[in-house]
Amino acid sequence: MSTLEIKDLHVSIDTDQGNIPILKGVTLTINTGETHAIMGPNGSGKSTLASTIAGHPRYKVDSGSITLDGEDVLSMSVDERARAGLFLAMQYPVEVPGVTMTNFLRTAKTALDGEAPSLRHWTKDVKTAMAQLRIDADFAQRNVNEGFSGGEKKRVEILQLELFRPKFAILDETDSGLDVDALKVVSEGVNREHSKGEMGTLLITHYTRILRYIKPDFVHVFVAGRIAEQGGPELADRLEEEGYDRFTAAVEA
Amino acid sequence: MAETTHTEISPDTEGEVTDLGDLDEKARLGAPSGAAASIDGFTEEGESLSADDQGSEQLGLKKHSHGNAPVVPEASRGERRRSFDLADFPSLTGLEEDWRFTPLKRLRGLHTDALTGTAPAVNVTGAGNVTVETVDRSDARLGTAATPEDRVSAAAWNAFSDATVITIPKETVADGEVMVSVTGSTSGAAAQHILIHAEAFSKAVVVLDHTGSVTLAQNVEIIVGDGAELTVVSVQEWDDDAVHVSSQQAKVGRDARYKHVVVSLGGDLVRLTPSSIFTATGAEVEMYGLYFADAGQHLEQRLLVDHAVPNCKSRVTYKGALQGDDAHTVWVGDVLIRKAAEGTDTYETNRNLILTDGARSDSVPNLEIETGLIEGAGHASATGRFDDEHLFYLMARGIPEKDARRLVVRGFLTEVIQQIKVPSLEERLSASVERELAAGNL
Numbered sequence: 001m002s003t004l005e006i007k008d009l010h011v012s013i014d015t016d017q018g019n020i021p022i023l024k025g026v027t028l029t030i031n032t033g034e035t036h037a038i039m040g041p042n043g044s045g046k047s048t049l050a051s052t053i054a055g056h057p058r059y060k061v062d063s064g065s066i067t068l069d070g071e072d073v074l075s076m077s078v079d080e081r082a083r084a085g086l087f088l089a090m091q092y093p094v095e096v097p098g099v100t101m102t103n104f105l106r107t108a109k110t111a112l113d114g115e116a117p118s119l120r121h122w123t124k125d126v127k128t129a130m131a132q133l134r135i136d137a138d139f140a141q142r143n144v145n146e147g148f149s150g151g152e153k154k155r156v157e158i159l160q161l162e163l164f165r166p167k168f169a170i171l172d173e174t175d176s177g178l179d180v181d182a183l184k185v186v187s188e189g190v191n192r193e194h195s196k197g198e199m200g201t202l203l204i205t206h207y208t209r210i211l212r213y214i215k216p217d218f219v220h221v222f223v224a225g226r227i228a229e230q231g232g233p234e235l236a237d238r239l240e241e242e243g244y245d246r247f248t249a250a251v252e253a
Numbered sequence: 254m255a256e257t258t259h260t261e262i263s264p265d266t267e268g269e270v271t272d273l274g275d276l277d278e279k280a281r282l283g284a285p286s287g288a289a290a291s292i293d294g295f296t297e298e299g300e301s302l303s304a305d306d307q308g309s310e311q312l313g314l315k316k317h318s319h320g321n322a323p324v325v326p327e328a329s330r331g332e333r334r335r336s337f338d339l340a341d342f343p344s345l346t347g348l349e350e351d352w353r354f355t356p357l358k359r360l361r362g363l364h365t366d367a368l369t370g371t372a373p374a375v376n377v378t379g380a381g382n383v384t385v386e387t388v389d390r391s392d393a394r395l396g397t398a399a400t401p402e403d404r405v406s407a408a409a410w411n412a413f414s415d416a417t418v419i420t421i422p423k424e425t426v427a428d429g430e431v432m433v434s435v436t437g438s439t440s441g442a443a444a445q446h447i448l449i450h451a452e453a454f455s456k457a458v459v460v461l462d463h464t465g466s467v468t469l470a471q472n473v474e475i476i477v478g479d480g481a482e483l484t485v486v487s488v489q490e491w492d493d494d495a496v497h498v499s500s501q502q503a504k505v506g507r508d509a510r511y512k513h514v515v516v517s518l519g520g521d522l523v524r525l526t527p528s529s530i531f532t533a534t535g536a537e538v539e540m541y542g543l544y545f546a547d548a549g550q551h552l553e554q555r556l557l558v559d560h561a562v563p564n565c566k567s568r569v570t571y572k573g574a575l576q577g578d579d580a581h582t583v584w585v586g587d588v589l590i591r592k593a594a595e596g597t598d599t600y601e602t603n604r605n606l607i608l609t610d611g612a613r614s615d616s617v618p619n620l621e622i623e624t625g626l627i628e629g630a631g632h633a634s635a636t637g638r639f640d641d642e643h644l645f646y647l648m649a650r651g652i653p654e655k656d657a658r659r660l661v662v663r664g665f666l667t668e669v670i671q672q673i674k675v676p677s678l679e680e681r682l683s684a685s686v687e688r689e690l691a692a693g694n695l
Contacts, residue, residue, distance in 0.1 A: 054645075054649050055649070056645055057641060057645070077648070077654075078645060078648035078649055079648040079649075079650075079651050079652055079653050079654065079657075081649075082648070082649055082650055082651035083651045087649075088649055090646070090649075093646065094642045094643055094645075094646045096643050096646060096647065096661060097604075097606070097637070097643075097661065097664070097665055098606075098661055098662070098663070098664030098665030098666075098667070098668070099660050099661055099664040100664065103660070103664065104647075104650075104660070107652055107656070107660055108647075108650035108651055108652055111650070111651040111652045111653065111656065112650070112651040143664070144646075160650065164650070164651075
């Protein structure tokens, strides 16, 4: 059982217009086996939270803490965080020139485990996982994300989730841009991994649609860099009906 | 990869021409300034730095302030001067279109001096059924495939004492890779001549393996006979101080298959001008290049594919990596589709990966089309940085920074190495690339 603990996190970015605060005191605890949904309107800081946990250099932590089983995540480099068990399924996975998926997956797995995976099992695992996510076998020989459609990129993110088996998965708007079929396939992948009982999931989404396939235990509503309200799955249903208006109106007032 | 195009790219970089219905009979992409519809300040080789170009009177611009040379811009790449007579090529000033990227000061006299130094030793091994001769410069076969196109090449033609002639006899499949070791041990400006003749329906791989220290002007003539299949690999793994200027012209016969692979890793200044000239129909040419420039290195390649006859196909793929202060690479790819060359199918690509600050990559694809009746013609050029987003993505999967950088560069360059198809050489060059990466602290 692991715990990812975020305490009073303040994060800003430097822009041409100066320093802009984005997260203004976020506190959140996720345990193994739990699924937390973070919902909120555009610009509320959801994705900033995801990128900050993963260690993207653009985001500056002004105060607060993130710990994984008591270890200080903020003092770790990006790759150390991944090796500690954090996985970010990115909203916009980048294309990496010159590196085939096969090579990339094996290199990452080796780095994460500290030893090369047994070739026979690994090849089989990759094939099986790709088939389950309905990713064409020939993707293995293509360069990472190069020429992949938006939906294909998201499936490949979940492929990595299933192969790398992190302690905590942070899904940054994995559902955006997916049609219903792709959404189902991707959700099944997350559920498959989650159901093994060894992973906590932080699901960041703008829409309630994905929550029909991935059932959250907790729902947090993000507005203007803070958690404005939290509750159980019923909160998502309410958002489905009412939208974010009542939250954003409150902020503007 | 971030498709940031760096410098010197003609207006139609990433251009692709498939439908030529609307083009004039002699339409030119990247046309020289002075021609209609040109972009001010650009010539067919990109931004004009040449004194041979007065610029356009558009926007009230006067001719360039440097130099008053008579304006005779090359109207077509096909009209570039070709001659065995050194006197036909004026002394170089560095402002000529085809020399403007080359630091003449670092040529160590190749363009000015008599090339009387000792030529690097040539040793040919690897195939028993291939004829290797050392011949006098009066041998009638020399100069039949190639005519010098620039001053250094003409100087080399006039200075070499004896030449190496490698002949793959008619209908012969070479029983091994022909390894031509060219080993330099002195630095006096020298000339060298090599002729490779793959006779009709023969098949061979010839590797020119350049190592050691030289100041060398070299002409490599290549004849690919009718129906022959020839691969020529030119590897430049010179010592750090070497200066190497090499013209590698191939005449490609009917239904022939010619593959040319350049791998430039070592040397202070390496300038290659590989060309493929189709002389009969049905032939296919592939030209590949890999170059990896470190701090201070100048690696230049200027290609020509001359589609002079119908129904030939060409593909050009050059990839370069750069790291360190003043690492400089130049790639100029000229493709000429002459009026007679109906049914031509051509595409050329150049990609550069800049790994550190302080490096410079020039990439200039040129496509000149004199007939619309072709299968396809296009080119692409992209020069990008290995940027923070790539790094973040790979590191977010647990891969340490150093490994992530190597993963990308290795992958980027492997495509070209894989084209060589000589396993022992592929292995050696992969190891060399690894050493380059290690040297650059990547």
